[in-house]
Amino acid sequence: MPRYKLTVDYDGRPYCGWQRQANGPSVQAVIERALKGFTSEDVSIGGAGRTDTGVHATGQVCHADLSKDWPAETVMRAVNFHCLPDPVVVLHAEQMHNGFDARFSAIRRSYRYRIRNRVPALTHDRGLAWHVKSELDAEAMHAAAQEFVGHHDFTTFRHTRCQAKSPEKTLEHFSVRREGEYVIAECASRSFLHNQVRSMVGSLRLVGEGKWQPGDITRALEARDRQACGPVAPADGLYLTRVDYRPVEIDQEEWQDKKARKAAMAAGDDSGT
CATH class of the missing domain: 3.30.70.660 (Pseudouridine synthase I, catalytic domain, C-terminal subdomain)
Incomplete structure (x- = not known):
């Protein structure tokens, strides 16, 4: 599934924070609702930081996995359309490697x-x-x-x-x-x-x-x-x-190395049983 990196701008006043919660509206829920309106699928996103109630962002970052390989510009425009009338806007969308994580890659x-x-x-x-x-x-x-x-x-x-x-x-x-x-x-x-x-x-x-x-x-x-x-x-x-990340090539290489090490460890465990 293609993974997209979204850079997000929002006014935090209407929300109980970034993270989806049962006791009030959240920025995460707004974006997930918009993604469902666009793709007709339930999409769970991961954010770079869990801003508190009333805290704003001009450069929050999240990632989302979509089932179709959409152009990044299309994803940005569609999410922004479906976010309305909430004060949440995607400033930039970019397709990333599947190991990219908005939180842990930062x-x-x-x-x-x-x-x-x-x-x-x-x-x-x-x-x-x-x-x-x-x-x-x-x-x-x-x-x-x-x-x-x-x-x-x-x-x-x-x-x-x-x-x-x-x-x-x-x-x-x-x-x-x-x-x-x-x-x-x-x-x-x-x-x-x-x-x-x-x-x-x-x-x-x-x-x-x-x-x-x-x-x-x-x-x-x-x-x-x-x-x-x-x-x-x-x-x-x-x-x-702002949230900064390593160059994509370095991040992807490290992710692939981790996958290879985990696969090698799994193979070693299997051979020992």
Whole structure:
């Protein structure tokens, strides 16, 4: 069955998150419904990241196996037609090798957090940015954000119900900058813990307000205690912006090697019985 890689853009406000759930609408369910409308088949998709309730994406990635070898452009247009009127759009479709996995083939995920830093209430950005009235020092926030870069135990900055086996992650990049009324935070890592980005941004807000110093970020990290985290930033301002992968040729070669090793092991087991 041909496997397709779909790059997806969505407004997370109407959904209980990416993952299909029984208690509310999800982005995954919208795309699967659209694929069924297009192919008349039940198709289960896999996503690169399970964004939470209200979190948005401009570069989420998922994969889907279809029974027919459709042109990628046709898949993109058909899925977008059947997603209507939901605020979910496929930006790009590409046919991949069958070993490609949107989640496990990923080598980097990038997030952006948008803060609208002004006193007046939000209008067009309501639900799309975090409204912070107090003046924020973006330069101080950027300096403090560097404390997160590198390999750390992020127990303090993950949800208590996080299901990851280890709290240790390696943050490759974390920047904070001001663009007019906006304070933009961007970070990248191979993977993130549940609520990690929102927890880090919430603590950085305290730095921006002068309530914390960069050293307080370090102490919170070293505490390895959820109680040491600052108030968690709301979902409104968080966007999954990009998922990076190895070159297709390398990914396919590794997948084929794994298949060959598994086949060899199976043959060895059979010969020994």
